[in-house]
Amino acid sequence: MKSALEIKPDISYKSAGKFEETRFEKIHNEIFKSSAEASLIVAQEIAQLIRSKQEKNKSCVLGLATGSSPIKVYEELVRMHREEGLSFSNVITFNLDEYYPMSKENNQSYHYFMHQHLFNHIDIDPENINIPDGTVAIEELNQYCIDYEMNIKQAGGLDFQLLGIGRTGHVGFNEPGSHINSGTRIITLDHITRVDASSDFNGIDNVPKRAITMGVSTIMRSKRIVLMAWGQNKADIIKRTIQGDISSEVPATFLQNHPNATFVLDQSAASELTRFKTPWLVGECIWTQELKSKAIVWLCQKTKQSILKLTDRDYNNNGMSDLLAQEGSAYDLNINMFNVLQHTITGWPGGKPNTDDSHRPERANPAKKRVILFSPHPDDDVISMGGTFSKLIKQGHDVHVVYQTSGNIAVTDDEALKFAEVCNDFVGDTDGKINFKSVIEFLNNKSEDQVDSLEVRKLKGLIRRRESYAATRYIGLKDENTHFLDLPFYETGQVKKNPLGPEDIAIVKDIIAKIKPHQVFAAGDLADPHGTHEVCLNAIFAAMKELKPQKYMDDCWLWLYRGAWHEWDIHEIDMAVPLSPSEVLLKRHAILYHQSQKDRVMFQGNDSREFWVRAEDRNKNTAILYDELGLAEYEAIEAFKRFDY
Structure with a gap:
């Protein structure tokens, strides 16, 4: 049985030898494709x-x-x-x-x-x-x-x-x-x-x-x-x-x-x-297109120059002489890289009709696409791609937003109590779907580690659902194109969720089969503090894999966006959607419809900024990076990576 010590990482080096690869490292380490794979190996060693x-x-x-x-x-x-x-x-x-x-x-x-x-x-x-x-x-x-x-x-x-x-x-x-x-x-x-x-x-x-x-x-x-x-x-x-x-x-x-x-x-x-970050500083590399892009962007940032200003000396002085020798000259490298980045930029995230699409990130046809925008929580859609969301609707695509979880645990007790008291004042003692008096009593007497009652969780979920409707209406989406899955894995009432189950996958599979999309946008941000994004993404992967034999899936492309914690690195971006100042403002207002997530954010990770500020800063920073590389200057950019499922 293999132990962790016997597993060797998959690295793209020629036979330079293990010492050369790890000469900066002072502790033995092994790298795996996923935490699940690694955890099995560790468990086997313990056993x-x-x-x-x-x-x-x-x-x-x-x-x-x-x-x-x-x-x-x-x-x-x-x-x-x-x-x-x-x-x-x-x-x-x-x-x-x-x-x-x-x-x-x-x-x-x-x-x-x-x-x-x-x-x-x-x-x-x-x-x-x-x-x-x-x-x-x-x-x-x-x-x-x-x-x-x-x-x-x-x-x-x-x-x-x-x-x-x-x-x-x-x-x-x-x-x-x-x-x-x-x-x-x-x-x-x-x-x-x-x-x-x-x-x-x-x-x-x-x-x-x-x-x-x-x-x-x-x-x-x-x-x-x-x-x-x-x-x-x-x-x-x-x-x-x-x-x-x-x-x-x-x-x-x-x-x-x-x-x-x-x-x-x-x-x-x-x-x-x-x-992994800068392998050209360690030894001779196999220069894939992705590694070339990564290295040249890094070189621009290190030398504080745009792509077209890089010289042979810049390459030679920064561990990239073998790339220069392979490609012939800095001029050729620079032009090719400039074109690669230029071709990622589009104001038509659903594809531009009646246009040569050979150098565009999305297909021209069909001109009007069916689009699913998966959102793990009831605000990731507008936080992560509110501008692109708006463009897709305005450009005539059949857009559906699908909220995978209720998001109820992210509503504070104070916020829920406020809504319950308003509702109770309005409906009085009449029998309703939620007994607001019991909700108020529960919240006023809730102990520190007590799990929310079903009625409280339902109220918190409804708060987030109605905020989502308000935001999507503001973006321009019809109510019938807004879907709430309330995936079962999430509905524990606690921060700890259940594992992804067959029922979760079946629910995601059903909505994809119903809409038969040409485009699927999903959250590829795995830095969510409690892993809800990762579980939701795995549900999409599993559903799309099961549906892959279906003919309509041949025309379905999967695009991953990042959430509130990290953005794609420039070399990873396959589609960059520029936003105008007015579109940035529209996105901000859409995010602010999620009032329960404003000011007192329960799960904001290690960043104290509000979500709208984080999103805006991230999008503006991406635009600045493109500008510094010598591309066109924009107010903001939302970024996406295409994933072959």
Whole structure:
């Protein structure tokens, strides 16, 4: 059985040798296409260790992590227990950390998390489960932490430590400034850590300010360490950790000195590593068109010159001499790249009728297309492509917007209470579809970790639905072309969602089959804090794959837009839709119809700006980048990438 150590990443280098490829890197790492694939490998390594210890009649001592990174590992371990007979009878576990203060029953506690995702589903002896206790009296904490360390030592030390990493570079809750000799202790959480956790707690004010954590030295004594990181949000800190100097300001860098540590990453988390970000600085490359585009855009930004001003010297002085030799001259490279970018720009996102489309991103025919605009939440449509949305309608296409989830968890209790009180004042005691008196009573007495009642969730969903109608009417869409799927995976009433299921895929499949689109626009932004975008995109991928044999799917193109967190890099853009000042203003007003998401955004990630500001800044910045590369100057640009499903 392969372990993570035996998996080799897929990299586009000639035979320069592993050392040449990774010479900037100070920690062994393996890169996978997806977090799901990587998680299976990590779970297999853990299972192999458990079984090898069982054969020797020994205990297997595991250090376990929480958060989103290890969830799929735990799911696979549970599956192996149920289907392959993997026993945990010899396993002793020690969790890294716990919020303080925090009761075990609180659904935000790591005690709750571990039992929900792992312990309740396997045959581990409850006596062998060790999780820091967030209810220990403050005056007893010092001795409690000493005892936790002693329990690890008496168990024989950690055979395997599973880790995630925070944007501050923390492992466990060892925040910047943590010493390499630190042991288990109480620590004050960094502001960034609390911001990142705020979505789980319905706002930063509810996030505990302290936590109990294993220390750096405790982690470093583990015989084997695997750190997992997924997604673009982790790319910067992964680069600093793997390629930077060892520093207490990035506690994860201490792992550079561990003799048996591996970072297991998906491609997004690894994207800032030098061998992926700028591979021409590492060794000889295979110059695909995509890599050429990436390199030339990078060279323009580094030299602060437009494409047509780059010289042979610029290429030679920045690790791209082999590309120059291959292409012949800077002039040829520059002209070709200029044309590639020029051909991405179009004011006709549905294709321009009666025009040569050989150098346009979309087809001219059919002149009037059926279009589905999938929106994971009831505002991603206008946030991400409000200007393009408007152009498609004005240019006569049959546009349908499809909201995949209700978005109810993103409505604050205060907002829902306001609407419930207005409705109750209006309808009085008459029987309605929602009993507003009971909603008001529930919200006024709701405890901190209580899940919304069905009626409250319905009200919050209706708030977002009506905001969506208001926004799409403003854009110019007919009500009958607005669809609400309310996919079941989302309807848990909690931040944690259910896995994507066959019913979700069937619902998406039905709407595609009904409309038979020529174009599908979908959210390709996988940096959403809780993964709803990723699940919604996977539902679309699965549905379109099942429908692919249908004849009408031969004419269906899939375009991916990015949401509120990141934009496509210039070299990734296949269609750039310019917006005029008036179209930027129209988009802003459409976003502002989503009043429940204004001012007090519950799930805004690590960016404090409102969604309309983020979207506007992002679109304007894309236009500036095109301008700086020597292309036409526009007010703003919305960007799309075509995906071959």
